[in-house]
Amino acid sequence: MFSRIANLFRGFLSLFIKGLEKRNPEALLELEQENLRKQIASYNQGLANHAGLAERLIGQVRKLETEEKELRARTTAHLRAGNKQAAAQYALRLQTITRELAENRSQMESAEETYKDLVRARDVAVNAARAKIESLKGAINDMRMKTAMAEMNEMAAGMVGSIGGSGDTLSRLHExxxxxxxxxxxxxxxxxxxxxxxxINVKEAEMTALADQALADFAAAEGLTLDGDAAPAPAQRSMGSSQPGSESESA
Structure with a gap:
């Protein structure tokens, strides 16, 4: 019974936490970024320890190389001088040093290769994590923008529905x-x-006729011709008036 209650409590707690994560994705993303920084720092610490081991192997190889050269020179010198016993001791020591040098060189090369692989693996993992974080940032921003647009569209749809609904004030005013x-x-x-x-037509015709008559009287008094009327004939000369040149003819 207590186990079932505990499971139920954990289920409610998980739902509550999931709801908080959905409402605050930026906080969850920031937490993941902080975890990534901690992981990188821890990884770099281990990488530094491995690099220290590789440096110690490099120093050991250099030391053995120097010792090998000295032993080879001493063995050669004693052998040429006829000191076979001393030359044999140096040759035995040289044999041991040569074997240790070969082993250390192999370990050094392996350590160097492992270090390079670890660095490459770290860089790949970090770049992939950063790319994913940047993608999530863009997705969160796009989600926020689309959520705001959806809320605005829902609000606009509600306003349109309430304004265009039957029985509202604007509809009654339109009617x-x-x-x-x-x-x-x-x-x-x-x-x-x-x-x-x-x-109205009779009065309009009467006013038009009176206006035409007044205009005709005025034109007659002034000796003017209205459009459409014949021009007045020119005045006739009297019979007693002489034509030009008549006196000269009678003379």
Whole structure:
């Protein structure tokens, strides 16, 4: 019973923590970045220890190389001098040093190769982790932006639905305006139909005729010609008036 209750409690706690992680992905990402920095520091510490081992092997190889040269020179010298016993002791020591040198060289090369592999593995892992972190940052920013856009669209959709819904204020106002427009149009039509156009046409013709007559009287008084009327004939000369050159002819 207690185990089931504990499992239930852990389940609720896990759901609560998961909900917090979903609401705060930036905090979780920052925690992962901090963990990555700690892992890199720990890895570098181990890498430094391995590099120290490789340096010690390099120093040991150099020391053995120097000792090998000295023993080889001493063995050769004693052998040439005829000191076979001393030359044999140096030759035995040289044999041991040569064997140790070969082993140390092999260990040094292996250590150097392992160091390079560890450095390459670290760089690959770090670059992959950083690329993933940058990708997650972009994904989180895109998620935040899309969430905000979704909220704005939902808000806009709700506003459109509430504004365009039946029975709201704008719909009632539209109906009232259309009703008043219809009434006004009907009143204007009734008023237009009630006007007697015959009297208006007669009065309009009468005013036009009077205006034309006044214009004709004015033109006649001033000796002017209206458009469309015939031009007045020129004045006739009297019979007693002489033509030019008549006196000269009678003379």
């Amino acid at each position: 009232m305006v259309e009703e008043e427009r219809s009434k006004a149009s009907g009143r204007a039509r009734v008023a237009r139909d009630s006007i007697d156009m015959n009297d």
